[in-house]
Amino acid sequence: MENYRIMKQLGQGVWSRTYMGQQKDTDQLVAMKKFKANSCDEGVDFKALREIKLLSYLQHEHIIRLVDSFATPDMAVVLVYEYAHTSLDQILRNRDIPLSSPDIKQHIRMLLLAMDACHEKQILHRELNPENMFYLEDGTMKLRGFDLARMHDGKPNTLLSPQAFALWYKPPEVLMRSQHYSFSADMWSVGCIFAELMLRRPFLMGQFTELSQLDKIFKVFGTPNESNWPDYAILPLAWHSTVPVPPVAAVSLDGIFTAAPNDAISLLKSILVLDPSNRLTASQALRHPYFSNEPPPTPKGNLILSSPPPEAN
Amino acid sequence: ASLPLNSGDQTVASDASGLQVPVQPPCLPMISPQWRQVICEWAYKLVDHFDCPREVVGVAMNFVDRYLCNVSLRHDSQSLSKREFKLLCLACLFLAFKLEKPNLISLDALLTLSRDLFTRAQLVAMERSVLKELRWRLHPPTAFSFLEYYALQLRTPASSTTANADYC
Numbered sequence: 001m002e003n004y005r006i007m008k009q010l011g012q013g014v015w016s017r018t019y020m021g022q023q024k025d026t027d028q029l030v031a032m033k034k035f036k037a038n039s040c041d042e043g044v045d046f047k048a049l050r051e052i053k054l055l056s057y058l059q060h061e062h063i064i065r066l067v068d069s070f071a072t073p074d075m076a077v078v079l080v081y082e083y084a085h086t087s088l089d090q091i092l093r094n095r096d097i098p099l100s101s102p103d104i105k106q107h108i109r110m111l112l113l114a115m116d117a118c119h120e121k122q123i124l125h126r127e128l129n130p131e132n133m134f135y136l137e138d139g140t141m142k143l144r145g146f147d148l149a150r151m152h153d154g155k156p157n158t159l160l161s162p163q164a165f166a167l168w169y170k171p172p173e174v175l176m177r178s179q180h181y182s183f184s185a186d187m188w189s190v191g192c193i194f195a196e197l198m199l200r201r202p203f204l205m206g207q208f209t210e211l212s213q214l215d216k217i218f219k220v221f222g223t224p225n226e227s228n229w230p231d232y233a234i235l236p237l238a239w240h241s242t243v244p245v246p247p248v249a250a251v252s253l254d255g256i257f258t259a260a261p262n263d264a265i266s267l268l269k270s271i272l273v274l275d276p277s278n279r280l281t282a283s284q285a286l287r288h289p290y291f292s293n294e295p296p297p298t299p300k301g302n303l304i305l306s307s308p309p310p311e312a313n
Numbered sequence: 314a315s316l317p318l319n320s321g322d323q324t325v326a327s328d329a330s331g332l333q334v335p336v337q338p339p340c341l342p343m344i345s346p347q348w349r350q351v352i353c354e355w356a357y358k359l360v361d362h363f364d365c366p367r368e369v370v371g372v373a374m375n376f377v378d379r380y381l382c383n384v385s386l387r388h389d390s391q392s393l394s395k396r397e398f399k400l401l402c403l404a405c406l407f408l409a410f411k412l413e414k415p416n417l418i419s420l421d422a423l424l425t426l427s428r429d430l431f432t433r434a435q436l437v438a439m440e441r442s443v444l445k446e447l448r449w450r451l452h453p454p455t456a457f458s459f460l461e462y463y464a465l466q467l468r469t470p471a472s473s474t475t476a477n478a479d480y481c
Contacts, residue, residue, distance in 0.1 A: 042419065049412055052452075053451050071444065
């Protein structure tokens with residue numbers, strides 16, 4: 001801790017607090033995550049250890065870099081990351097920042113590259129949302145928030161917690177309490193973020209409860225049935241009247257994303273699919289014509305990340 | 314000044330410049346290779362009992378070896394007693410469990426399994442000492458990770474991630 005100066009608190013999670021700090025020797029800005037020390041009777045927090053392990057395994061252009069880690073005298077673990085100036089959440093909420101369709105292409109491309117790197121190394125992120133997409137000053141997106149991430153060996157009998165994922169980005173199989181979800185679950189969240197980039201507001205906004213989130217999903221994608229999702233009936237919640245009666249038909253996404261180009265909608269339709277086994281993988285999505293068609297994605301250095309300075313009179 | 318290792322021990326020799334350098338593998342004089350083997354076997358029994366991947370032992374022993382290597386190369390360090398060695402192995406095993414299968418074995422359970430030789434505070438302190446010595450580098454390559462890597466390379470692009478080969 002003595003090597004860093006804490007400047008301000010950035011955020012607070014269930015298990016940790018994030019600070020903006022500065023390395024004393026180099027004046028370099030860093031983000032510091034301090035895990036709460038309440039679980040000290042079990043020694044060093046395993047969540048911190050797991051994140052250190054994953055991040056050192058996952059070194060990639062679009063994944064946040066761990067600079068340092070240490071333990072404080074009061075048994076808390078601190079992880080130190082490279083400092084990112086803004087997040088996609090802040091960009092989306094700032095109406096002064098224009099988002100053109102080449103910009104959107106670059107944002108979603110960087111997310112898919114990060115996702116591909118994770119899945120290639122058998123890592124599930126499980127908490128994709130615009131708040132976890134950070135940007136360096138040069139426009140490089142860095143994926144963060146590996147608190148819930150875990151190695152997934154792909155074996156069908158590995159049980160996974162349905163508690164992961166933020167509500168609006170939670171895939172239908174996880175909402176229906178599947179414990180055997182896989183990389184396609186992350187892809188649902190990617191689809192939601194893609195939709196959010198185009199709409200400039202969260203796409204599927206359930207209200208507080210998972211039931212309401214499922215309801216939102218079914219209203220757009222239709223209720224699950226034997227043809228659109230053959231395996232849905234074996235999910236734990238399929239028996240508990242989560243599926244509305246009478247059945248609802250899917251709405252055409254073209255009607256919702258009226259301003260989006262056709263190739264973008266085609267990609268979105270191939271990612272946001274009820275049946276997890278029919279969703280595109282990250283590497284398949286990157287080969288979609290959307291990325292080779294005109295216009296090319298905005299070079300990341302040209303992305304606008306903060307509001308332009310007020311015009312001088 | 315001589316190294317604080319047992320005098321006359323073969324792990325230390327003087328070179329022409331009069332500097333004393335360890336010539337043997339990073340093994341402290343009071344610890345014998347047999348100990349490592351005994352601990353290893355005990356650890357394997359433990360992970361098998363909990364139906365845990367055997368990888369855990371590989372990771373733990375990597376931590377033990379690296380810790381000993383660091384400590385034995387530092388001239389000001391004291392050598393480890395048999396008791397300290399056991400504590401070190403226990404702490405490394407605890408760390409490896411946390412990385413691979415968190416919440417499977419509690420600290421108390423591990424202390425009980427080692428016949429209450431150590432207190433909770435001792436184990437927690439050793440864990441921190443290990444992390445410091447290893448500079449928080451907790452993702453060692455093991456034989457298993459190589460196998461996993463080869464399996465990944467063998468997988469044809471057509472096969473999906475769910476049709477992943479059962480490696481072992």
